[in-house]
Amino acid sequence: MVGRTGLHEVGHTIAIMLLSALERQIFDFLGFQWAPILGNFLHIIVVILGLFGTIQYRPRYIMVYTVWTALWVTWNVFIICFYLEVGGLSKDTDLMTFNISVHRSWWREHGPGCVRRVLPPSAHGMMDDYTYVSVTGCIVDFQYLEVIHSAIQILLSLVGFVYACYVISISMEEEDTFDFIGGLDTHSYYQDHVELKPVKPVEISNDIEPEMRLLNLT
Numbered sequence: 001m002v003g004r005t006g007l008h009e010v011g012h013t014i015a016i017m018l019l020s021a022l023e024r025q026i027f028d029f030l031g032f033q034w035a036p037i038l039g040n041f042l043h044i045i046v047v048i049l050g051l052f053g054t055i056q057y058r059p060r061y062i063m064v065y066t067v068w069t070a071l072w073v074t075w076n077v078f079i080i081c082f083y084l085e086v087g088g089l090s091k092d093t094d095l096m097t098f099n100i101s102v103h104r105s106w107w108r109e110h111g112p113g114c115v116r117r118v119l120p121p122s123a124h125g126m127m128d129d130y131t132y133v134s135v136t137g138c139i140v141d142f143q144y145l146e147v148i149h150s151a152i153q154i155l156l157s158l159v160g161f162v163y164a165c166y167v168i169s170i171s172m173e174e175e176d177t178f179d180f181i182g183g184l185d186t187h188s189y190y191q192d193h194v195e196l197k198p199v200k201p202v203e204i205s206n207d208i209e210p211e212m213r214l215l216n217l218t
Helices: 004-030 034-056 059-083 142-193 208-217
Strands: 115-118 133-136
Touching: 004 034, 004 142, 034 059, 034 142, 059 142
Parallel strands: none
Antiparallel strands: 115 133
16 A cells, blocks of 8 residues: 555645635636636546545546646646736736636735725716726735736645655556566465376267167167
8 A cells, every 4th residue: 555644645735726726716706717717627626536536545536636737737837927928928818708708807906905996987988897997006916916826726736746646656566566476476376276187088988889770770
């Protein structure tokens, strides 16, 4: 059986990842960020699967969690590049909402120290979502809060990835050892308990021929 320390560390890391993903999902729902909502939903499912695999010791489930962790790191790196506007990306686009709405991150108006003021609309049109909203006094800009959230996800994912790979490697070594010992014991048991006996020739009686002749006569 895999060392209890490795399993406990994987379980604790996955549990923290689950709580962090749920917290992030709540704020993405409040900001109507549909792309992160979909990603968080898939992430929560896989994390629960990995937690179940850790508790029940299912290496296949842990392997699925490990593969997803690599994809999750890639997604969070993309979010960091999006909010920092790296590589031609712009945080003011509707990419995170699938161009369905003009909503932005919930932290844009509700960050630490932010004061939200709704200005009166102009006489030329009706009020839009963010056109006439003034946000001042924010201690940390919303894009940096999103970057911090993604960085935490990447850190937890890397820790979980390392521990999961460790558990998978140990389980594979134990399976190889078990197969080797089991195969050796079976072979030795077969050699010790199987007795070779000489094969006796089978004699065929000639009594059948008279009976066949009687049948032919009848």
